Amino acid sequence: MMGKESVVDSDKEKSHDRLTIMQELIASALEKWGYTSQVYELLKQPLRTLTVRIPIKMDSGETKTFTGFRVQHSDAIGPGIGGVRFHPEVTEKDVQAQAIWTSLQAGVIDIPYGGASGAIVCNPKELSFRELEALSRGYVRAIISFIGPTKDVIAPDAITNTQIMAWMLDEFSQLKTNHSPGFISGKPLILGGSLGREAAVGKGIVIAAKATAKRIKLPLEKARAIIHGFGNVGTYVAQTLNDAGVKIVGISDGHGALYDPDGLDVDYLMDRRDSFGMVTNIFKKSISKDELLAEDCEMIVDSSRDPNELTAHDAETVKAGIYIETGRGKISEEASARLHHHGTCVIPGLLTNAANTALSYLERVQNNQDYAWMEEEVNQALEGLLEEALTSIVDVSNKRNVNMHEAARMAGIQKLANASRLRGWV
Numbered sequence: 001m002m003g004k005e006s007v008v009d010s011d012k013e014k015s016h017d018r019l020t021i022m023q024e025l026i027a028s029a030l031e032k033w034g035y036t037s038q039v040y041e042l043l044k045q046p047l048r049t050l051t052v053r054i055p056i057k058m059d060s061g062e063t064k065t066f067t068g069f070r071v072q073h074s075d076a077i078g079p080g081i082g083g084v085r086f087h088p089e090v091t092e093k094d095v096q097a098q099a100i101w102t103s104l105q106a107g108v109i110d111i112p113y114g115g116a117s118g119a120i121v122c123n124p125k126e127l128s129f130r131e132l133e134a135l136s137r138g139y140v141r142a143i144i145s146f147i148g149p150t151k152d153v154i155a156p157d158a159i160t161n162t163q164i165m166a167w168m169l170d171e172f173s174q175l176k177t178n179h180s181p182g183f184i185s186g187k188p189l190i191l192g193g194s195l196g197r198e199a200a201v202g203k204g205i206v207i208a209a210k211a212t213a214k215r216i217k218l219p220l221e222k223a224r225a226i227i228h229g230f231g232n233v234g235t236y237v238a239q240t241l242n243d244a245g246v247k248i249v250g251i252s253d254g255h256g257a258l259y260d261p262d263g264l265d266v267d268y269l270m271d272r273r274d275s276f277g278m279v280t281n282i283f284k285k286s287i288s289k290d291e292l293l294a295e296d297c298e299m300i301v302d303s304s305r306d307p308n309e310l311t312a313h314d315a316e317t318v319k320a321g322i323y324i325e326t327g328r329g330k331i332s333e334e335a336s337a338r339l340h341h342h343g344t345c346v347i348p349g350l351l352t353n354a355a356n357t358a359l360s361y362l363e364r365v366q367n368n369q370d371y372a373w374m375e376e377e378v379n380q381a382l383e384g385l386l387e388e389a390l391t392s393i394v395d396v397s398n399k400r401n402v403n404m405h406e407a408a409r410m411a412g413i414q415k416l417a418n419a420s421r422l423r424g425w426v
């Protein structure tokens, strides 16, 4: 599964851009640690933002010029690492916010990298295969002096897949006249990619769910889960948790929701999903998403593409002891605080999304070693990184008496702030 997280801003984010939101969040995290405003002044903005113009000869014979970005938030700990997305509405501020978010992920999972991010403003659905290749190669040519295995490692993100990574790798290797698999992650296996990359976010969710259940001494065989959003991520999580003994009692999709306290037949539901990924529409009696989230269960996984975040009002109805977020901003700050107050352990999207960044890092380690790991080794390493990250977030939450979202951001920014201080920058 490639990185497919939506970059289309929610209404709230449109009125209050993603960069400003991110800056407010890191300001609060740094303040809670007691860092000076000079540290915030350094970290509030990426160190470097490169905007490029990429002329492409289209199939029609005309030349069309595209805009691209590559942003490096901080190299205080190590080179940048981060995705490149192809999207018609992506802005420079979106990419800057994403680079900071990736820095926080790298900090949470404790890898020696800083956050970076890139994008090309384009609609891939309107491009032919040849045009897509030309654009991928043109992007690398335009940013070549800015990137590299020890400077900034590119990774897949929205709409960018292994083929695009392969074209980019080839362009970079030809221009540098050397074989440089470590310059990019998410490559095809034969070009130095890693096993175990598929369903990275789903795996991250399952690892977090199991580790949290263990932490609160909840045997998986006694756990009942609701999967809010039965898509790519949701179906993987439902099946994997079900195989581990968890009873899946509820699911939802864009049409409605189903709940059965005795457990749903996950295989049957998977089998009956239509080409739009919808299944609840074939049942006469379906309930609303709000009703589903208020049903009895031990665990809720929010894997929907629901544009509405979980509000403080919704949070009051949640009975689950574990609430897992799969992306940024799915739970409002107030809802997170309410869930925390009521004793629900919230697993922030910063941790579950970090699985993609972790996989890019593990691929890079294999490229450095010139040795391909078995899938089991990759999965074990991913598990180790995410479990450690969860422990550090829970520790910050307990010691500093903050909710899990605040704790994740505090854990994510701390090493970057310390490294910047040790280098004598602030």
Ligand SMILES: NC(=O)c1ccc[n+]([C@@H]2O[C@H](COP(=O)([O-])OP(=O)(O)OC[C@H]3O[C@@H](n4cnc5c(N)ncnc54)[C@H](O)[C@@H]3O)[C@@H](O)[C@H]2O)c1
Pocket: 001, 002, 003, 004, 005, 006, 201, 228, 229, 230, 231, 232, 233, 234, 252, 253, 254, 255, 277, 278, 289, 303, 304, 305, 306, 307, 326, 327, 328, 353
């Ligand atoms: N796929 C990835 O690689 C990836 C990466 C990072 C984060 N994520 C996170 O996981 C989430 C799910 O991703 P996915 O790839 O499974 O998406 P998807 O499009 O395959 O599935 C989304 C599901 O949400 C349902 N849905 C849409 N609107 C809804 C609504 N209003 N109420 C309830 N359900 C609704 C859809 O019917 C579908 O079942 C994303 O929103 C994102 O936060 C995914």
